[in-house]
Amino acid sequence: MSEVRDVIELDASIGAARPSNAALQARRQQAVARGVATMLPLFAERARNAEVWDVEGNRYVDFASGIAVLNTGHLHPKVTAAVSEQLSRFSHTCFQVMPYESYVRLAERLNALVPGPSAKKTMLVSTDAEAIENAIKIARAHTRRPGVLAFSGGFHGRTMMGMAVTGKVAPYKIGFGPFPGEVYHAPFPVAYHGVSVEASIAAIETIFRADIEPARVAAMVVEPVQGEGGFYLAPPAFLQQLRRICDSHGIVLVIDEVQTGFGRTGRMLAIEHSGVEPDLVTMAKSLAGGFPLSAVTGKAEIMDAAEPGGLGGTYAGSPLGCAAALAVLDTIEREGLCARADVIGGMIKDRLNVLARTPELRQCIGDVRGLGAMVAMELVEAGDPDRPAASLTKELVLLCARRGLLVLACGTRGNVIRFLVPLTAGDAIVEEGLSILAQALTDLVAG
Ligand code: PLP
Numbered sequence: 001m002s003e004v005r006d007v008i009e010l011d012a013s014i015g016a017a018r019p020s021n022a023a024l025q026a027r028r029q030q031a032v033a034r035g036v037a038t039m040l041p042l043f044a045e046r047a048r049n050a051e052v053w054d055v056e057g058n059r060y061v062d063f064a065s066g067i068a069v070l071n072t073g074h075l076h077p078k079v080t081a082a083v084s085e086q087l088s089r090f091s092h093t094c095f096q097v098m099p100y101e102s103y104v105r106l107a108e109r110l111n112a113l114v115p116g117p118s119a120k121k122t123m124l125v126s127t128d129a130e131a132i133e134n135a136i137k138i139a140r141a142h143t144r145r146p147g148v149l150a151f152s153g154g155f156h157g158r159t160m161m162g163m164a165v166t167g168k169v170a171p172y173k174i175g176f177g178p179f180p181g182e183v184y185h186a187p188f189p190v191a192y193h194g195v196s197v198e199a200s201i202a203a204i205e206t207i208f209r210a211d212i213e214p215a216r217v218a219a220m221v222v223e224p225v226q227g228e229g230g231f232y233l234a235p236p237a238f239l240q241q242l243r244r245i246c247d248s249h250g251i252v253l254v255i256d257e258v259q260t261g262f263g264r265t266g267r268m269l270a271i272e273h274s275g276v277e278p279d280l281v282t283m284a285k286s287l288a289g290g291f292p293l294s295a296v297t298g299k300a301e302i303m304d305a306a307e308p309g310g311l312g313g314t315y316a317g318s319p320l321g322c323a324a325a326l327a328v329l330d331t332i333e334r335e336g337l338c339a340r341a342d343v344i345g346g347m348i349k350d351r352l353n354v355l356a357r358t359p360e361l362r363q364c365i366g367d368v369r370g371l372g373a374m375v376a377m378e379l380v381e382a383g384d385p386d387r388p389a390a391s392l393t394k395e396l397v398l399l400c401a402r403r404g405l406l407v408l409a410c411g412t413r414g415n416v417i418r419f420l421v422p423l424t425a426g427d428a429i430v431e432e433g434l435s436i437l438a439q440a441l442t443d444l445v446a447g
Pocket of ligand 1: 156157158
């Protein structure tokens with residue numbers, strides 16, 4: 001206790017308005033639970049578009065976007081104006097008590113946006129994991145079945161069902177079980193690691209023989225590009241086969257677009273690349289440009305399976321989130337951010353491919369991949385896909401931050417650098433960030 005007071009006093013002596021990162025980190029360690037990990041001991045002061053400043057005034061190019069939340073950048077003027085306007089009228093009534101038009105308008109927009117000819121309906125909640133919880137509730141209500149099939153490496157959140165569906169134990173599931181039952185995982189197809197589409201589909205058939213008959217499976221949950229799992233792209237043929245399996249067994253196909261959504265992959269939703277009509281889609285993160293909002297949109301007959309009162313929540317579909325989301329959708333359309341994602345992704349991939357051909361880095365950049373601006377490089381030792389360079393990846397993230405670039409790692413083996421550049425970033429700042437990354441990696445490997 002006295003230690004905490006000392007640090008606060010130390011802060012005050014430095015100057016009340018400007019505590020140091022170190023002082024705040026010390027207070028954070030005393031006050032915040034260990035389980036809430038942070039990547040960097042840096043505290044944000046302000047941010048704008050693709051730049052963030054910490055409390056000491058240091059500037060960072062932001063290639064993290066608060067984990068895929070800021071496709072429209074920090075504080076896009078249209079988004080802040082829409083939220084301010086909403087805030088001047090009311091911040092909360094609870095949609096289930098006294099509804100508001102922006103929720104309905106956003107539902108109409110999302111219904112029109114999810115591909116496929118079937119009529120669609122939407123429900124809104126607040127967090128990404130909640131969207132997954134609700135998609136599974138709806139699928140169970142519709143099918144009257146218990147089972148859920150998901151994929152290794154998939155990430156779907158930290159709630160009980162979110163964890164159950166997630167296909168990555170450390171750190172997400174350790175110490176938190178037992179999880180809801182009847183959830184099974186098949187391997188996700190990753191050509192770089194020798195898992196073909198055929199092997200993944202065969203594993204699903206094995207689960208249907210060994211663990212649960214398909215007539216008891218309510219939902220299949222899949223990311224069109226795995227996010228936390230390592231930015232592995234589901235081949236269109238794989239998603240088309242999942243569609244066929246779900247159709248032949250009456251299983252609800254849930255596409256988790258939480259990380260891939262809203263222009264990130266060059267389309268509004270990544271599932272558009274495959275031509276598959278989803279049954280349900282979960283969306284969040286860049287949907288509302290930094291305001292907590294998530295959605296489940298899907299075929300109307302499935303969405304209507306839940307009894308009135310079975311879905312919702314006090315803050316579900318907050319008016320501030322709805323105002324932000326409507327402005328985000330307008331901005332993506334007006335500023336052509338889907339096309340911009342392809343340009344930014346092309347710039348990143350070109351630079352990474354050049355790096356991967358240099359004599360110093362040829363053995364360590366094992367793979368460069370991406371869809372639109374959802375790009376990643378996988379770091380390995382001696383060019384071997386089975387020797388993940390997790391320590392190098394961690395060191396690279398830290399060195400980049402020291403040199404003014406925020407970039408994230410991911411992957412079940414912790415050896416993937418992922419790029420989540422705001423789609424509103426200009427060419428100069430993208431090049432600036434890439435130069436910091438290239439120099440940092442070269443210094444770590446060669447130096
Ligand atoms: N689904 C996907 C694909 C995600 O990437 C995430 C978060 O990164 C989630 C669900 C869960 O999000 P949250 O932890 O914000 O609830």
